[in-house]
Amino acid sequence: MKVYEAMAEAFVAEGATTVYGMMGDANMHWMNAMAERGVELLEARHEGSGLAMADGWARGAGKVGVATTTSGPGVTQLATSLVCASRARTPMVLFCGESARGDLTATQYLDQQKFAEGVECEFVHVLTATKAQDAVRRAFWLARTKSRPVMVSAPFDVQLEEFDGAPFYLTSTELVDAAPRIPDPARIREAAAIIEESKRVVVLIGRGARTADAGDQVVELAELTRALVATTLQVKNWLRDRTPYYAGISGLYGTQAAHELLQEADCVIAVGASLNQFTTEHGYLYPAARMIQLDHADQVVTGTGQPVDCYVRGDARASLDRLLEVLRNNPTRSEGFHDEDIAARLREADTLRESFHREEGRLDPREVVLALDELMPQELPLVLGSGHQVDFGTMLFTRPREIVSNYGMFGAIGQAPLITMGWSLGRGRQPTVVIEGDASFIMHLAEFDTAVRYGWPVLIVVMNDEALGAEFHKSAAHGLRPELSAIPSPDLGAIALAMGGSGATVRTMADLQQAVGRYLANPGPTVIDVRISREVLSVPYRRLHFAEDV
Structure with a gap:
């Protein structure tokens, strides 16, 4: 048995059933071994996206998430998603291929241990064939006890060696004390x-x-x-x-x-x-x-x-x-x-006492959120993204549904739709909605193809002000030129249809009701591009930038 096969067996023994990521030279043998053992491999369009999906899967399933990438550039692509997962305290194990030991001239050489330290990730090195399964056990033990991502870095030449380790595998769960911690x-x-x-x-x-x-x-x-x-x-x-x-x-x-x-x-x-x-x-x-x-x-x-x-x-x-x-x-x-x-x-306390803003072809984001809260069944989980637009949802969604907030997790935009895709699968393909901004969604637009390819029942509601909304309002508050942060947006509903999913572009409340109704009748990968006004400032921004007590 080769080392990559022994490591695959260890991952399966640890409970790995689903792996997100992308294939490359330095992880393809391990991915094949995982597939041969019945593990579901889910190919994303970007390594960092795959890791963010695994982050969402782990949160939804309540288990250790697993992701993979090849060596060098495949690893560096993980940076933002790794910091976000670490800040969220998500237990994850990443199988990362690595250049052959000692080959510092390899095209994809990277000091992956230094990289892991820089992005707040635990690191386990596979340096000998004998200790390959021990490395997997330690990685899962760290993920479970420290509740954070752990990188297993496996040089390509070690993976191809014959495994000569112990004849049986002791899982990390047997080393973790799961008994409740009793207070003094x-x-x-x-x-x-x-x-x-x-x-x-x-x-x-x-x-x-x-x-x-x-x-x-x-x-x-x-x-x-x-x-x-x-x-x-x-x-x-x-x-x-x-x-x-x-x-x-x-x-x-x-x-x-x-x-x-x-x-x-x-x-x-x-x-x-x-x-x-x-x-x-x-x-x-x-x-x-x-x-x-x-x-x-x-x-x-x-x-x-x-x-x-x-x-x-x-x-x-x-x-x-x-x-x-x-x-x-x-x-x-x-x-x-x-x-x-x-x-x-x-x-x-939650009653909105101000009139809605009226603007031709654009909706008041507060009215949109209040309508969504009523239209969406309470059992439908909600993921909230980042940026100015999410402030409205954070304050105005009030029905007691399960909510996953990505706010404050490194302040990175673009992560929430990816987390939603993983969350849905982690909950057994449960229909799930995410509220995100246009810049955030477009940043990882290619991953809507991933959702379509696998048929994930995710509803992505894009609160589209055709701008970097936070910067638009902060610029205005600081006397800068807000128009510099305005970026025209394509018709995202039409793009979703072209990619094989469902989509709609919404400019009226009637349009919104119809679009949500179509999703609820047949949940599948869907984008609703809601055109919102830039004239409405969220309560947190009014407090921070204008000292309004609202």
Whole structure:
């Protein structure tokens, strides 16, 4: 058995069923071996796109994603997608071919270890035939324990050697302790004491709480402490329908009512949330609150530059269960945030009170988002991209559907449609919608062919202002020439049809309703090119650039 075959067997043993990427000289033997073992190979049009799809697959499936590329230029093409996956803490293993050992004059030679370090990727080198399967096991162990991408760099000459390693393969899962991390009882008591002394509590939930499926515990905690429930951007709308005291996003994208109420908090219980500068709005939102943080990661300072008052290290559900055991035995507390006036303020917080902008041939992006929220069934997952246009969706989508936000993951445009393609397949070809801008979508337009080729049921709604929207509005705010960021756009609906998918270009609300209806009736690769006005500025930009309190 050759090394590339032994490595393929190790990948399969680790659970690899789907591989995204592109074939080249230095990975084609391994890809053939994977195909012979029943693994699905999905060829993208760009190496970085394939990796972003694997990122989405891993997020959707809740498993380690797998991608591949050839040596040298194939590896460098991964750069942006690798940083995005690392910032998103996505567990992935990448099989990357490499030039023959010691051949520094090879056309595709690259110091792939230095490259991996520069793009925040773990690195495992396959330097001998004997240790080839050990390298695969270590890569999957790192991906599972550190929750980040890992590059397995395999020189081409080593791949073609005879494998002379161990006769059996021990998977990384047998080396990972999956038992829940139990919190320190003293820390639980300390947290409970702080809560008992508090009058205005906020339970702030992040991705860790949702991943742990701790919704019931969060709702009970909020009821016991008479707390508001706020979220990080990554779990927007989660539990919205479970409590009348749902304050929504904590941070720049929060409502005016949320900003006012969160500043009154004297205690924050953060569950699976990092308390970074975006969530705390650099300390603006919780100026007088004591902070309790429940998380399994190592403790770090918050976005205010200070440590929390009480750090409880443990899995979210285990920590909440033990905290609730203590709190249930305590007397009833003060009313806290739970009164009808506050509930009414929160119910009205998302209501848009401004008139829609009217412009011939272009729609108000706020009206588009509100209509999409109603038109799309609640079970349809939503992926939000980057750029100015996504601000509207981030604030105005309010139905409690599953949302994947790519915002803040390195600030890279163009990734969200690729993540959506992988997410859909990771969820068993579940129809999924992504909201993205025109510059972002066109950046990886070739990958719509990939979606068509494999028949992925993704709906790409392009909020098309024919500009680099963020730069357009920032230029205007800084007294620069916004027209320099305006880029004419082709008819993206027609292009989607020409590529074999479905498509429509929308200039009226009736057009939008019909286009969404056609997709829902027969989900398949679809682009809806929605022409939106540049005259409407999002709430976050109004706050940042014009100091408007909206």
